[in-house]
Amino acid sequence: MSAPPDHHAAPVLRVAHADLAPYHDQRWARVCPTCREGLLLARRDLTLLILAEDLCTRCGQRVCYTDVARLREADGPGPEPDGIESGDFELP
Ligand SMILES: [Zn+2]
Numbered sequence: 001m002s003a004p005p006d007h008h009a010a011p012v013l014r015v016a017h018a019d020l021a022p023y024h025d026q027r028w029a030r031v032c033p034t035c036r037e038g039l040l041l042a043r044r045d046l047t048l049l050i051l052a053e054d055l056c057t058r059c060g061q062r063v064c065y066t067d068v069a070r071l072r073e074a075d076g077p078g079p080e081p082d083g084i085e086s087g088d089f090e091l092p
Contacts, residue, residue, distance in 0.1 A: 007034055008060035012053070016067045017042070028071070032056040033063075042071065050075055 013034065020030035020040065028042035028050070038058025043051045052068040055061070065071060 004038070004058045005035055006060055007056065008062075010034070010061055012062045012064050014064050014066055017065045017071055018067055028075075032059060032061055034061040035059040 015033060017028075017030060020033055023029040023031055023039055030040045030042070032038040032040055035056060035058055038056035038061070040054045040056055040063060043054055045051055050065075050068060050071045052065050054063050054065065056063075
């Protein structure tokens with residue numbers, strides 16, 4: 001396997017967490033949209049708040065989640081959301 005690409009110096013990518021491919025059954029981990037092999041693990045600050053900025057574990061691509069408010073809401077204290085928002089799906 002060749003050395004991973006290095007995207008540490010690449011511009012921050014603005015993406016919606018919801019648009020990224022989930023990694024197996026991980027709740028927050030997403031596959032890096034740049035190298036498609038590394039992971040974005042949804043980092044947290046000292047108060048466990050999910051950070052808007054994240055970093056690929058493999059290529060170092062930085063991303064900024066445009067929907068971080070929604071992540072924090074889904075992650076935060078309080079009841080789990082029990083419904084799926086309508087409009088997210090299209091039936092075949
Ligand atoms: Zn990557």
